[in-house]
Amino acid sequence: MQATDIIDALTRALPGDPARFQALDTGDGTPTILVAPEALVEACRVLRDDPALGFVFLADILPIDFHPREPRFEVNYLLASLGVGGYGSTPKRLRLKVRVAGLDPRVPSVADVWPAANWAEREAYDFFGLQIDGHPDLRRLLMPDDWEGFPMRKDYPVQIKEAVKVRWPLQVSEEEFIANIEAARERARED
Numbered sequence: 001m002q003a004t005d006i007i008d009a010l011t012r013a014l015p016g017d018p019a020r021f022q023a024l025d026t027g028d029g030t031p032t033i034l035v036a037p038e039a040l041v042e043a044c045r046v047l048r049d050d051p052a053l054g055f056v057f058l059a060d061i062l063p064i065d066f067h068p069r070e071p072r073f074e075v076n077y078l079l080a081s082l083g084v085g086g087y088g089s090t091p092k093r094l095r096l097k098v099r100v101a102g103l104d105p106r107v108p109s110v111a112d113v114w115p116a117a118n119w120a121e122r123e124a125y126d127f128f129g130l131q132i133d134g135h136p137d138l139r140r141l142l143m144p145d146d147w148e149g150f151p152m153r154k155d156y157p158v159q160i161k162e163a164v165k166v167r168w169p170l171q172v173s174e175e176e177f178i179a180n181i182e183a184a185r186e187r188a189r190e191d
Contacts, residue, residue, distance in 0.1 A: 003031035006094065009053060013046040014039065024097065032095040037107055040098055044113045047079060047094070055079040055094055058110070061120035063128045067154040072102030073130065077110070100130065109134040127152035 003023035010033075011018050020039040024032040035043050047055040057080040064074045077096040098107055107124075109132045111117040121132040122141040129150035132138055140147065149156055172180070 003033050003094075006031060006047075006053065007033060009050060010043055010046055013050060014042050026095070030093050030095050032097060034097045034099065037098050037100060040096070041108050041110060041113065043096070044077070044110045047096075048113055054081045057082060058114035058116050058120075061110075061117060061124060063124045063130055063152075065128060065152065065154045067102070070102060071099040073100040073105050073128065074098070075100060075107055075124065075130065104131070105129060106131040106133055108132070109136075111135060126150070129153065 007018075007021045007023055010021050014020075016039075020036040021043070022034040024034050026032045047053050059078040059080055062076040062078065064076065066072055066074060075098045077098070079094040079096065081092045081094070083091040100107055105128070107130060109117065109121055111121060112134075118136065119141070121135050122138065124130045125132055125135075125138055126141045126143050127150055139145075143151070
């Protein structure tokens with residue numbers, strides 16, 4: 001099944017402006033569809049529930065920052081049809097892309113469609129600052145709660161001037177650490 005066949009199924013199930021869905025040629029053989037942000041959740045439900053499609057598995061959500069291009073962000077949803085019923089007897093993949101403006105980066109949550117999206121959407125918020133509308137628990141996931149900024153954005157400062165926060169004492173003194181490094185370098189030269 002090609003991206004155009006999937007778009008036909010989406011437009012049959014979701015009548016309205018057909019420009020909400022566009023087939024993209026990415027050159028890697030994976031059917032890719034560009035979806036308008038406002039149509040994302042409904043399209044995901046159709047992709048999951050339509051027996052002819054059967055994309056029941058969300059593998060990952062991958063945001064990309066194309067700074068300074070506008071729209072700045074592109075969010076990729078990697079889906080799989082496991083080949084059980086509908087869509088043939090072999091597993092298939094699909095990539096959904098949603099383009100998001102840089103000034104107010106927002107996408108709707110698909111965690112109600114695929115519960116596995118919960119973690120990936122929190123990652124997108126934590127690292128890229130994407131606001132996930134309707135997410136059940138949108139908060140920092142891997143960065144400390146008091147961290148400022150979003151480290152995967154291309155305009156994030158590379159040189160961090162904040163002192164490292166250590167919550168436990170160092171195991172060795174600074175002099176011992178330097179001596180250990182010099183000894184390791186000396187051993188490497190001898191080898």
